[in-house]
Amino acid sequence: MNATLDAVLALMLPVMALFSLNARDERSAVIGFMALGLLLALAWVRLGAVDVALTEAAIGALTGVLLLGAASAAVSVAVPRTGSPLLRGLLALAAALVAAGVAVIVAGAPDPAPSLAAAAVAHLGALELGNPVTAVLLAYRALDTLLETVVVLLALIGVWSLAGEGEWRGAPAAPGGTASRPVVLLARLLPPVGLVVAVHLLWVGADAPGGKFQAATLIAAMWLLVLMAGLRAPPELGGARLRGLIAAGPAVFIAIGLAGFLVPGQFLAYPEGWAKAAIIVIEVALTASLAAMLALIVLGPGTGERRT
Structure with missing residues (x-):
């Protein structure tokens, strides 16, 4: 059950992030951003960092209110896409390589990972x-x-x-x-x-x-x-x-x-x-x-x- 929950949460995080980035209007983007914050709070709970989860939820709530206010006052302006398809493809490839590099580093980290937790607790x-x-x-x-x-x-x-x-x-x-x-x-x-x-x-x-x-x-x-x-x-x-x-x-x-x-x-x-x-x-x-x-x-x- 826990593994299924973690898998669904890991899948929903990038999906919600992409939704926020590609939303057609400011209000939808802000709502997606707020939902992403709640999902991140759940992820921190699953990682055992309850303090970080509480802070994420608290900051996300107030930030969401600020962004909703800004979105309501914003004037929609059509911004044409710039750059050739080749350039956008290269940028996407670079982002994917960075993500893959981070994944390799995380997967290859020593177990247990280096930590100062013992010194702090002492x-x-x-x-x-x-x-x-x-x-x-x-x-x-x-x-x-x-x-x-x-x-x-x-x-x-x-x-x-x-x-x-x-x-x-x-x-x-x-x-x-x-x-x-x-x-x-x-x-x-x-x-x-x-x-x-x-x-x-x-x-x-x-x-x-x-x-x-x-x-x-x-x-x-x-x-x-x-x-x-x-x-x-x-x-x-x-x-x-x-x-x-x-x-x-x-x-x-x-x-x-x-x-x-x-x-x-x-x-x-x-x-x-x-x-x-x-x-x-x-x-x-x-x-x-x-x-x-x-x-x-x-x-x-x-x-x-x-x-x-």
């Missing part, structure tokens, strides 16, 4: 963590995680910069149009459940699959659902509380990193016996900030509307 006791993924992201490669968070913040600033002069402090446009009754019903029923699941993912992330990013994405999705239903209005982007929430996560991360100079003597090094507590504080702060940043990236720039 130090989990000192960090008091049960999830090696969390250990890698917030201990062994904490600087990378900090920079990734800053990149999300810079992406939000880039979105805000698209606003017209004098409009960047106003509220963004409400997502969608007039909400249907099913959307309103879902917006009333799902957010409490989604928030409970998000808190669970955040809390168990230190010892099991889950963590800040998955929880933040789920919270952002619940917030966007409420806005789409018209139950709440988008916030003003110039509000001090909103901007403080956005900056809090990276600020806490940097502050704890700087505190490492005082005891262990190194940036982003945790004092002995306090590693897990420090990591949980960072995860909680980043969850709130990332949830706000991801939702605001989807909402887009301000429109100049001010609320009294």
Whole structure:
């Protein structure tokens, strides 16, 4: 049964990728891309990488919303095909050779494959963590995680910069149009459940699959659902509380990193016996900030509307 499932999944992945690339309109291409993301999440589950699967599903959901919005606003332009059939054939042959080369490398890899998993697991006791993924992201490669968070913040600033002069402090446009009754019903029923699941993912992330990013994405999705239903209005982007929430996560991360100079003597090094507590504080702060940043990236720039 498992072998059949794996075979069907391996077949569906390239089929869905080809469908997305060859779709006749932008909306169909985006829907195919979202379906491909779900299939990739299932593939990661089958490979035992549950953390990666959760992240793939979370990123795919928000990316799909962004691309659907872009597809709705896009103007279809007929683009003539360029290049001779011979050139296109050579490019296809080159792509096939690259795919075959990758397949040969994967098939010829040593068994077991070289891995640093044993070294990572060996130090989990000192960090008091049960999830090696969390250990890698917030201990062994904490600087990378900090920079990734800053990149999300810079992406939000880039979105805000698209606003017209004098409009960047106003509220963004409400997502969608007039909400249907099913959307309103879902917006009333799902957010409490989604928030409970998000808190669970955040809390168990230190010892099991889950963590800040998955929880933040789920919270952002619940917030966007409420806005789409018209139950709440988008916030003003110039509000001090909103901007403080956005900056809090990276600020806490940097502050704890700087505190490492005082005891262990190194940036982003945790004092002995306090590693897990420090990591949980960072995860909680980043969850709130990332949830706000991801939702605001989807909402887009301000429109100049001010609320009294």
